[in-house]
Each structure stands twice: as C-alpha cells, then as structure tokens.
Amino acid sequence: MVIGKQAERVDPLSEFTGKGVKIAVLDSGVNVYHSHIDQELGGLAFRVNREGGIELHEDIRDYLGHGTAVTAVMRQMAPDAEILVGKIFDEKLACYPSVLAEAIDWAVEQEVHIINLSLGVNRNHQVIEEACAAAIEKGVAVVASYNKQTGLLWPANYPGVFGVRAGEVPRMEWQLNALNNFSACGFPRELPEETQIYNIHGHSFAAAHFTSWLARLYEKQERKTVQDAMSYFQQYVS
Template structure:
C-alpha cells in the first residue's frame, strides 16, 4: 500500500525550485498588495530574497520526500501586510495542506489570524510558527492550535517538548552555497522549519493525519530529550 504524501506549505519569500537542495516544488502562489491596496494573486512564487528557499531546504533536510508548496508573501523585504499573511493562511487551508510552516512572527495580535489558526487545527492541519520571545515576535506562535518552535542546541532530527504547545529544535539550516548564504543563520526560523519536517515524517510513518494522535506522539518523543 502506497504511503501518504505529506503536503507542506511554506509561507515566506517563495522558493527557488532550481536550487540543488530543493528539487521539485509542487505548486504555490504569490500574494501581495497592489497600488490600489487590493490583494493581488499570481503564480510566480520564485524567491528573490533567499529566506524562503533556506527554510524550504531545512524542511527538505528533515523530510526529503515531502511535497512542497510555496506561498510567497515577502517580495523586496521580509515584511508584509497582516491581510496578506491571513490570505496566505486561507489559501493553505483551502488547499488542504498537511502542515503550514511559518518561519516568521509578528508583535501584535490579530483576531483574524487567530481564527484562521484555529480553523486550520479544526481541519487537522498543523500550523508551525517560530517563537522569538527575546524580540517580541510571538504571534501566531502563541495562539491555540499553533505549534511554537524556538531554537535550541539539538542535532538534526532532534527536538524537545517544552510546555503547552512549545517545542525546541535544531536552529541550524542546511548549509547553502552562493548569495543565499546570507540568510543561512542560526535561529528560530530554521528550528520551525526542521520541526515541520519532523512532523511530516511522523505523519508519513504513521500513514495517517489524525491531529490528536500525531500531536501525542510528538509530545511523547519530545519529552525523551527534555
């Protein structure tokens, strides 16, 4: 019997499908705000900043056989409007992805963002977000239904369950060559990405996507390293 294909969405600056550490990108979208302040959608999810590609490479390093979907919300810099972030989550939920990776965070609460994270959980979709408490980038990581991940001194494939929905994982990305290396820094973004890949492996190994049972397995495994 063929194992389940795990679909992972990366909400970031896009993904470069031609990078040797990425391989195939199974689909995606680019969302931005136009001059008239309306949302614009197109299929050009190519990464012009490098951050999303580095994040995707870390996911691939943990789970080489996942299906990757690029959801580009960052264009010229790593900032965007809250409406764009919410639209990206809506797209990912509609596409019925298994995991949504958010190697990012914002300082201010958003009712709509919180509701979308809860909706994702109710539909069995894991939302994984970087938690940077030192700099105050704590949302959506602090919302119910989101798995918050911070960087810790762990090796590839290792993670720890801390408390509530909080985990720690390896914060080192896969080594990249060329210009993209400028985003190849140790940090919470890559801890989130690596943990996303490990969730994907757990889903595939269990050949199911029952949210509660997968979550319980993650806590059980994470407690071993605490």
C-alpha cells in the same frame, strides 16, 4: 502542569521521509534552481494591490533567499514530502496581516497537512488568529517560529499552534519545553565542521526542522491531522 522529557532527546524517526505528506511553506518564495531545492514546486504569490485588495499571481521566485533556505531544510530532512509554496514576502520579510491570513486560508483549501510559518509578529492580529484557528479546526497543523528576545511571539502563541525556537538540539530531533512549545535545531543545512560556526542560524530554521520531523511522524502513524499530532505529544506531558 509538569512537563516530561524536557531535556531528553526523542525518537528522530530517521527511517521516514515524509512520503504522502503535503506541506505549505508561507515565506518569501523559492528558487527552484538552487542546488538545495532542484525541484519544480507549485504555489502562488500573494500581495496587496494599489486598491488595497489582495491579488494572486504565479511568480513565486525568491528575491530574499529566506524561503529558499527554509524550504531547503525540508528538502533535506523530509525529502519525499510534497511542498507547496505560498509567497507572502517580496522585497523584505514583512507583509500585511491580511496577506498572511489569506495565504493560510489558501493552504487549507489546497488540503495541506502542515503549514510552516518561519515567521513571527510582535502583537496579536485577529485576522491571523482566526485563520490559524480555522486551519486547526480542519485538522491542519500550524508550525510557527517565535523569538522571546524580540517579542515575536505570534502566531506561535495561539492555541493549538506548535511554537518552535532554536536550541541546542541535534538535527532530526526536538525538545519539549512546554505544551505545544518546542526547541529544534536552528541551522539550515550542515556545513563542514570547521565552517559550521559561520553558518546562519535562527528560529526560522528551527520551525522548518520541526515541520520536517512532524511530516515523518505523519508518515509513520499514517494519520495526518493536528489532533493526531497533539495526541502523540500528550504522552510527554504529565
């Protein structure tokens, strides 16, 4: 297989805003009062109770800041997209595979167009793989970050999932590395030039940037299934 456009920046679709696109952000929740959010967002939190079952509650407050930073990227890059919050992390950036799978299933039930997973695990979990496959089968795009250095390769490695890592890519653009494998900007929000070097950086935010770009693509083409997105990217693969 020969991959085209590997080092070429593609159309940023800067005139679109993600209007009409619904995104589920499965992360540590969100601080709706943060200046980068400043919007009431709906959603649910998922956790394992003492009996080992998964329970749902409405407290989606972010005690870690990760979900807020990821969501802030989308608020900036796709400001008119509708964001639904699925809180799966609480006191640390870790959860049971069954919790993530349950949240993916819930997002599909909410009829989202894109699920953003700014996260990764170091081995395959069948329950997560099945949840991703079911989402894709129903036309929902799943975007996941990955980190080769640490071995956090799933769910980005699952068939049909858009895997994204941080790279030297301008904001609002992406770079194709291989089929369903992309690089995107790894910075959350732009800082003044002299302080940009101190900004946090990572693969989580690359996934958020790619999700934002995909939302703008969906708005442009007025078709909002993962199969439509895959057809679009096929033009860059030869």
